[in-house]
Amino acid sequence: MSLHGKVAVVTGSGRGLGLAYAQELARQGASVVINDVDAATADAAVKSITDAGGSAVAVVAPVGPTETAEQLVQTAVDAFGRLDILVTNAGVLRDTVLWKMSDDDFDTVIGVHLRGTFTCVRAAATYMRANEIAGRIICIGSPTGQRGNFGQTNYAAAKAGIVGMVRTWALELKKAGITANAVIPVAATAMTATVPYFAAAVEADEKGEAMPAFFRHDLGFGTSDDVAGLIAFLASDAAAGISGQAIGIGGDRLQLWSHPEAVATAYRDGGWTYDALVDGFTGAVGDLQSVGERFPPLPEDLQR
Structure with a gap:
């Protein structure tokens, strides 16, 4: 068994994706x-x-309070003698458009996803460094954090922030031999179950049948179990050289997300004044970047 003798904490693991990771x-x-x-x-x-x-x-x-983070680490040590792996999966949704989003909608999602990831990773990393354990930090992101999504200001901010923290932690924890990576899953969940576009895939999954190839291959959309293998791999010694990465997985597809990089660069002697930008912005930078997820039309036989 590749993780024999290792001890893991998985937040938000009572059901769904988190349970699949833990199992x-x-x-x-x-x-x-x-x-x-x-x-x-x-x-x-x-x-x-x-x-x-x-x-x-x-x-x-x-998840969110420092007390919970410390309790999770201490429970691992008390029950199993150590902590080697942390998977931060816990999260909640409070979806609504910007002008209807309340302070509580925003704070609740940020508190669980972003602050909860921070407090749990801080507690785990502190323990691992103190005990010279070359541990594994695996944080769960989302395509929404990479691309944006209508009605998810809070969730997008949290998930984008998690990937930003992971890149920083990869630098800070490298000397201790601790890796930090983000996983971007695409799978059938309680959220996707309500989206008509995914109805045929969710219906097949609920019946215990294989999802249509269009979803698994073309969209990279699958089951919780399709994601779980990557979690275990990143937790293993085989992934010791992988850190600071955002890795997407779902269905039959594995992806490595790029870090933000400049896609166009232009120079102008004397700098870019307002008038210069009005006259030359489009010509200087070219095509603008797209936002949001883009899905191809459903094949007729999969439309519900």
């Missing part, structure tokens, strides 16, 4: 700390792992 880490030999805000859900997740012969315990607490 795959356990399948590969790691002992796992499950985290959820609902005790029954957390207990069921633990049971799914222990019934399969794995080792798991639960921490029932909301």
Whole structure:
């Protein structure tokens, strides 16, 4: 088992993608700390792992506060003797357009996704450095954080911020041998289940059938299990040389996202005045960058 003897914390792992990550880490030999805000859900997740012969315990607490982060690390140490892997998956949604988004809508999403990732990684990295453990930090991003999405100001900001933090942590933790990466999953979730475009794929998944090739191949859209293998790989010794990356996965597709780079550069003696920009901006930079996800038309046989 590739992760035998390793110990992992997976936040937001009571159900969905987080549970799939925790189960795959356990399948590969790691002992796992499950985290959820609902005790029954957390207990069921633990049971799914222990019934399969794995080792798991639960921490029932909301991600975001420093106290929860420290409790997660301490539980791993108390239950299994150490901590090697942290997967920050916990999150919530409060979708609405900018002019209707309340302070609470914004703060709640930022608090769980962005602050929660920060506090948990800080606690885990502090422990790993103090104990000379070449650990693995795996943070969950989203295509929304890479491209933007209508009605998700808070979520886009949080997910973009997570990738920015990961790049910084890769630099700061390199000397300690700790890697930090972001995974950008595309999979059937409670959110995508409500989107008509994905109806045929979600319907197939709910029936236990294979998703149509259009979704798996063309869109890179699949199941939670399609993502879980990458999580386990990045947690393993085989990925020791991979850090600071944003890696997309879903269905049959694996992607390496680029870091932001300048796509056009132009110079003008004396600098760029207002008048110069009015006259020459388009000619200087060329085509503008697109925003948002772009999906091809659904084949007729997959339309619902």
